[in-house]
Structures are given as structure tokens and as C-alpha cells.
Amino acid sequence: MSTAPQTDELALDVRDLRRTFKDVVAVDGVTMTVPRGEVFGLVGPDGAGKSTLIRMMATVLAPTDGDVLVFGRSVRTEAAKVKPRIGYMSQAFSLYRDLTVRENLEFFAELRGVPRKDMAARSARLLEFSGLTEFAKRQAQFLSGGMKQKLALAATLISEPDLLFLDEPTTGVDPVSRREFWRIISGLHSEGITVFVATPYMDEAERCDEIAFMTHGRIILRDTPAGMKNRVPGRVVEINASDYRAAMPIVRALPFVSSVEVSGEYLRVLVTRDDATAETGLRTALEAAGLRVDRVRPVATDLEMAFATLIPTAVLPHHDTTDEILAVAE
Amino acid sequence: MRLPWQKHSTPETRASLEPAHNEFAIEVNGLSKTFGDFTAVNSISLSVGHGEIFGFLGPNGSGKTTTIRMLCGVIAPSGGGARIMGYDVVTESERVRENIGYMSQKFSLFQDLTVDENLKFYAGIYGLSDEKFAERREYILTMADLHGRENEMAGDLSVGWKQRLALGCATIHEPKLIFLDEPTSGVDPTARRQFWELLHDLAASGVTLFVTTHYMDEATHCNRLAFIYRGDIIAEGTPAEVKGDLMRDTILRVEVDRGEDALTALEGSPGIAEAYMQGSMLHVNVGERTEAEADLTGLLGGLGFTVLGVEPVEPTLEDAFVHLVTRQREVSA
Numbered sequence: 001m002s003t004a005p006q007t008d009e010l011a012l013d014v015r016d017l018r019r020t021f022k023d024v025v026a027v028d029g030v031t032m033t034v035p036r037g038e039v040f041g042l043v044g045p046d047g048a049g050k051s052t053l054i055r056m057m058a059t060v061l062a063p064t065d066g067d068v069l070v071f072g073r074s075v076r077t078e079a080a081k082v083k084p085r086i087g088y089m090s091q092a093f094s095l096y097r098d099l100t101v102r103e104n105l106e107f108f109a110e111l112r113g114v115p116r117k118d119m120a121a122r123s124a125r126l127l128e129f130s131g132l133t134e135f136a137k138r139q140a141q142f143l144s145g146g147m148k149q150k151l152a153l154a155a156t157l158i159s160e161p162d163l164l165f166l167d168e169p170t171t172g173v174d175p176v177s178r179r180e181f182w183r184i185i186s187g188l189h190s191e192g193i194t195v196f197v198a199t200p201y202m203d204e205a206e207r208c209d210e211i212a213f214m215t216h217g218r219i220i221l222r223d224t225p226a227g228m229k230n231r232v233p234g235r236v237v238e239i240n241a242s243d244y245r246a247a248m249p250i251v252r253a254l255p256f257v258s259s260v261e262v263s264g265e266y267l268r269v270l271v272t273r274d275d276a277t278a279e280t281g282l283r284t285a286l287e288a289a290g291l292r293v294d295r296v297r298p299v300a301t302d303l304e305m306a307f308a309t310l311i312p313t314a315v316l317p318h319h320d321t322t323d324e325i326l327a328v329a330e
Numbered sequence: 331m332r333l334p335w336q337k338h339s340t341p342e343t344r345a346s347l348e349p350a351h352n353e354f355a356i357e358v359n360g361l362s363k364t365f366g367d368f369t370a371v372n373s374i375s376l377s378v379g380h381g382e383i384f385g386f387l388g389p390n391g392s393g394k395t396t397t398i399r400m401l402c403g404v405i406a407p408s409g410g411g412a413r414i415m416g417y418d419v420v421t422e423s424e425r426v427r428e429n430i431g432y433m434s435q436k437f438s439l440f441q442d443l444t445v446d447e448n449l450k451f452y453a454g455i456y457g458l459s460d461e462k463f464a465e466r467r468e469y470i471l472t473m474a475d476l477h478g479r480e481n482e483m484a485g486d487l488s489v490g491w492k493q494r495l496a497l498g499c500a501t502i503h504e505p506k507l508i509f510l511d512e513p514t515s516g517v518d519p520t521a522r523r524q525f526w527e528l529l530h531d532l533a534a535s536g537v538t539l540f541v542t543t544h545y546m547d548e549a550t551h552c553n554r555l556a557f558i559y560r561g562d563i564i565a566e567g568t569p570a571e572v573k574g575d576l577m578r579d580t581i582l583r584v585e586v587d588r589g590e591d592a593l594t595a596l597e598g599s600p601g602i603a604e605a606y607m608q609g610s611m612l613h614v615n616v617g618e619r620t621e622a623e624a625d626l627t628g629l630l631g632g633l634g635f636t637v638l639g640v641e642p643v644e645p646t647l648e649d650a651f652v653h654l655v656t657r658q659r660e661v662s663a
Contacts, residue, residue, distance in 0.1 A: 045518045046489035091516075144391025171516035172435060174389040174544050175648055176655045179606055186590040200518050206609035225610065245530060262523060264550035264646060265569075303609075307519055 010069070011036045011163050011194035012057060017066035019052050026052040028217030029066070034196060034210075036071075036162075039189050041208035042198040043303075045311060049217040050198045051091065051167055057196070058088035058165045070163060084113075087161035091168050093152045097141035101132055101151055104140055105158055112159035126154040130184055146177025153184060164188065166197040170204065182207060202303040211303075215311050229301040232270065232309055234258055237279060238299045239267040242292035250289050254281060259309050268299070270309060352416035355380045355507050355538035356401065360410030363396050370396040372561035373410060378554070380506070383529065383539045385552030389655055393561045394542045398509050401540070403427055415507055428456070431500035435512035439496055441485030445476055448484050448499055456503035463502075470498035473528060490521035497528060507538040514545060526551055546648040557651075559658050569647055576615075576645045576653050579603065582623060584612040585639040586630055595633045601625070604656050613649060 012034040019027040026049045034040045055061035059079045068075045070082040105123040127133040130150040170178045212222040241247040259270035271278040279296045286293045356378035363371040371393045378384040399405045403423030417425040453463040474494035514522045557565040586592045596605045604615040616622035627637045
């Protein structure tokens with residue numbers, strides 16, 4: 001008997017995965033695992049390598065080096081066994097504009113080799129699930145952006161995958177439609193489906209079981225959303241001042257302030273002082289500059305602050321400086 | 331005798347009115363657009379002052395892009411009209427297009443041209459002189475932080491840089507009014523903030539901005555907003571005014587185990603006006619009820635959920651968006 005971990009219990013087992021495009025290193029040695037049944041969020045700045053990572057895991061792009069085991073099967077040597085178990089909704093997922101909602105589903109069902117006898121029942125179930133039943137006969141081109149995304153998701157689900165890759169599925173989708181989309185994801189979660197989702201929305205990342213921060217081709221942190229927030233060094237104070245733009249440089253210059261974020265019309269400030277002298281100091285500095293300060297109060301850390309402070313944003317374009325960046329991150 | 335409009339005809343007042351021919355940068359009167367029997371935009375009216383950042387919000391498919399296309403003089407209205415910097419969008423569409431900048435979510439850049447070549451292309455479209463181009467190029471490279479990248483392919487730039495280059499191209503002819511249709515779609519939080527800094531700088535220099543966005547934290551930065559739903563404007567005003575009646579309601583932020591299941595359980599419960607997820611928390615609008623916190627804890631507890639915390643929160647525009655759409659759906663249901 002082997003003492004190796006039961007890799008079959010893992011939806012994903014990524015091993016030193018790399019991908020280069022000519023001299024650009026897009027994914028630079030990613031090693032990580034995702035247990036079955038999790039909703040796992042991938043977060044990082046633009047150009048971090050998120051889409052490249054997902055495309056390799058989804059067997060649509062060959063790794064330069066390393067491997068991914070999907071439910072224990074290698075994407076390099078057993079791709080044919082991996083494919084039936086996964087679904088992948090890319091940013092460029094395209095529907096047939098002149099086909100109806102139902103026809104699109106049938107098309108993707110055929111493409112994914114869904115047995116004809118199962119087709120009707122599955123598409124009925126997915127239409128219900130995604131709230132598209134009443135639009136079944138509408139052409140895809142006449143759907144709103146939110147509905148198109150739901151249809152794309154339904155088309156991805158037609159093959160009943162155990163693992164779903166979603167690459168920024170709600171980009172350009174309004175707040176209400178985004179919530180509807182996430183209710184569907186939540187439904188998938190309770191059915192035991194593993195979801196791996198890249199998102200630029202921190203409120204969506206907040207809803208994942210675990211998240212990973214990726215930058216410069218590497219995963220630099222992986223934790224639960226709560227754990228990620230606990231890593232933020234300091235506490236957050238919210239300021240409501242008469243002119244937040246004028247307030248920003250003043251606040252930033254204070255020695256006990258390590259980061260300043262705009263949140264709506266408020267400033268969120270990361271302070272390194274544990275006691276209320278931070279609040280007093282902030283108020284005094286702003287009032288001395290002639291600004292009206294309506295409120296200074298401690299608030300809970302959010303993922304936006306974690307994103308801003310835990311991911312180094314220094315633009316260091318050359319690959320040989322990645323270690324430098326990572327040193328900053330740790 | 332002097333007619334009302336003649337009072338503007340003295341040289342000094344005319345000079346002070348240049349280039350603003352009009353009190354408003356944008357003036358829309360009963361503007362409509364129908365496609366067959368589908369009404370995309372239903373007789374909307376609004377006005378945007380010079381130097382304002384005006385946010386145009388609404389669900390997908392509610393008519394935002396159609397409205398912008400009419401205001402840019404690209405498609406003709408089915409009814410009503412609009413004046414852009416004083417020019418009529420139908421009869422003077424050429425003048426309208428000369429006086430505006432337009433940037434879409436697709437960042438209309440040539441991916442296989444360099445940064446410099448993209449700038450040159452747009453300078454050519456607007457007929458900039460060499461001298462003027464040199465000045466604008468320098469300004470845009472600085473603004474977009476693109477110095478040293480002049481010869482990189484636009485397609486190789488990160489999304490944040492692409493976005494700033496697209497803004498540079500859209501403003502190369504120094505328009506006094508810019509339409510931005512979801513300019514930050516899919517852009518990471520840090521890059522979005524940096525982009526909005528640029529927009530604030532433009533507005534501070536007197537440029538009018540008409541912006542659509544699905545990010546409600548961005549909408550908060552607008553001077554005024556209009557909310558369009560299925561072709562109708564259903565709310566308008568400053569961010570605080572758009573929150574409107576929501577400011578009188580109490581919104582409770584509830585931390586509960588199995589938030590999504592709790593949400594399902596709450597739906598249809600008496601006294602719950604609206605409930606939805608905000609991140610991992612539940613937001614519950616309990617109207618003007620008092621003692622709702624204890625009631626809600628009791629209600630969820632009775633349904634088998636563990637409530638970890640309940641506190642009232644100040645509504646944000648995100649709450650307002652959900653509220654407006656929910657209310658409107660009830661009206662039309």
C-alpha cells in the first residue's frame with residue numbers, strides 16, 4: 001500500500017506548473033491543491049497569469065513544464081480521461097447568436113457527447129436551474145448580458161462536470177445579475193461540484209471557501225477569506241472627510257499609516273497603531289489642513305484591503321526580479 | 331428692442347461662452363429608440379452640466395449603450411432629441427463627433443500596432459498638426475505612465491495600461507466631453523482606482539464625463555447619477571439622492587452560517603422587504619421596523635441557523651441598485 005495522499009480526494013493537484021510564451025513566463029512554478037467540493041477563488045492583478053493557469057488545468061493549453069492531476073489524472077498523459085469530468089467557461093465563451101437558448105444547449109450537448117436520450121431532461125433541468133426556462137425560445141443575441149452569462153454557464157454544465165473552471169464569469173454583469181449567477185454557483189456547491197473561479201470582484205472572492213492570490217505567475221498566498229483578512233498587517237480605520245481626494249496625501253504622509261484606499265466616498269486607512277491615538281492623529285492632521293472630518297472609526301478589514309496590501313503591486317517587468325517581489329510579499 | 335438671445339451677442343460674453351455653447355454639456359429631451367416592436371430607450375430626459383462626472387447605471391440590457399450611441403451621433407433616435415455641447419445629435423452629428431471622446435469596454439486599440447502607432451492613428455483621424463500631436467503625445471504618455479513603452483505592441487500591454495492608452499487615444503483631440511462605456515470592466519481593483527484618479531483629474535480640468543459602470547464603488551464618485559431600467563429612467567440625482575428612500579429604511583448586515591441557505595429561508599418571510607448577499611454577509615432590509623435585530627436573530631435561529639452577528643449598516647449604492655431593481659420588478663410583476 002502506498003502512503004501517498006489519496007490524490008483522488010483532490011479535485012486538483014497542481015505540481016510545479018509552468019508556461020512560457022517565447023521569453024515571457026506566464027505561469028512560473030505553481031504548486032497547489034484544491035479539495036473536492038470546494039468553491040476556490042483565484043484573485044490577482046491583471047496579467048498575473050490567472051487565465052493561463054486555468055487554461056492548462058482545463059486541458060486547453062499544454063504546460064511547458066510540470067503537471068496537473070485532475071481527480072488523480074494527468075492533463076498531460078490522460079487528457080481524454082480528464083475532459084469528460086470538467087467544464088470550462090472562458091472569458092471568450094461564445095454562444096451562437098442566431099440559435100435560441102434551447103438550441104444553444106442542444107448544440108453544446110452534442111459537442112460534449114451527451115447521450116441523446118438524456119438531452120431533453122438535462123436541458124430542462126439546467127434551464128430551470130439558471131432561471132432561463134421562460135426564455136428557452138429566445139435567440140441568444142436578444143438576451144441581456146447577465147442572461148448570456150447564465151446561458152454560457154448552463155452550456156458548460158450540460159456535460160455534468162464534477163469540476164468547473166470559470167474565468168471571470170461575471171465581468172460586465174450588473175450587481176443584481178451577479179448575485180443571481182452566484183446563487184447558481186452556490187447551488188452547484190451544495191451538489192458537491194468543485195468550482196474554480198477567477199474573479200476581479202472582492203465581494204465574490206469573499207464567498208469562496210478558499211482563495212489564492214496570484215501575481216507574476218506565482219501563487220503567493222492561499223487561505224480562507226477570513227484568514228486572508230487576518231494576514232493584513234494592522235487595523236483599518238474609515239474616514240469620512242469633506243474632500244477625500246485632498247485628504248489622501250495628508251493621510252498617506254502620516255508615519256503610522258501604511259496604506260490608503262478609497263472606498264466609495266470614504267477613505268480606508270491601514271494603521272499600524274493598535275490604540276486610539278491613530279484615530280486622534282488622523283483627525284488632527286486633517287482638521288489642521290482645514291478639512292471637515294465627519295467620522296473616523298475602526299472598521300473590519302475587507303478583502304479589498306487584503307488585495308491592496310498583500311499583493312505587491314510594484315511593476316517590475318523582468319522575470320529575474322520575481323524573487324524580489326516575493327520577498328516583499330513574505 | 332433686444333431679443334432674449336441677443337444679450338449674449340456682445341464680444342466679451344461670447345468669448346466667455348466658448349467653447350461651451352450651451353448651459354449644459356449634454357441635454358436630452360424625450361429621447362427614444364425602438365428596434366421593431368422593442369423599445370430600448372423610452373423617452374428619457376436628462377441634462378449634464380459642464381465638468382460633471384455623470385454616472386449612467388442600470389442592469390445589463392437596460393438601454394445604456396443604445397443611449398450612448400445616440401448621444402454620440404452614431405445611431406439616429408426614433409423620437410426626441412439631444413444636444414451635445416450645443417450641437418444637435420441628428421442634424422449636426424459630424425460636429426458632435428468632433429467634440430467628444432468615446433471609450434468603450436472593448437478599448438478600441440489596434441493590438442498589433444505599437445503604443446505610438448495607436449496614438450498616431452487617432453491623431454490622424456482628428457487631423458492633429460504635427461506640433462499639436464507632439465504635445466498631446468507627451469501629455470498622454472505621462473498621464474498613462476507609458477514612457478519607455480512607446481514601441482511595445484498594444485496587445486502586449488497589461489489591461490491597466492491598455493485601458494489608460496485607450497483613454498489617451500479617446501482624448502487625443504482634447505474633447506471637452508468624454509463618453510466612457512464600462513471603461514473598467516474586468517480590471518483589477520487597484521488598476522480601477524488608478525483609472526478613476528485619471529478621470530478625476532480630467533474632470534478637475536473642466537472635462538465632462540459620462541460614464542457607465544457596474545461597479546457601485548465607482549458610481550459613488552460621480553457628481554450625479556441616472557438609473558435606467560428597461561429603457562426608463564427610474565432614479566436620478568446625487569448618489570445620496572439616488573439612495574433616496576433606502577436611507578429611511580434599516581439595512582441589517584447579518585453574519586450567519588450557510589448564508590445562501592439562510593437567504594432562501596428568509597425569502598417570503600413577513601417583514602423582510604429585501605434580502606440578498608453582500609460578499610459572505612446577508613443584507614436584510616427591514617424597512618422602518620424597530621427591534622428588527624432581535625426578531626431576525628430569533629427568526630433565523632428558529633429556522634436552524636446560527637447567527638454570528640447583526641448590525642445596521644449605512645446603505646451603499648450597491649444596496650440602492652439591488653433595491654431599485656427589486657422594487658421595479660415587483661411593480662412590473
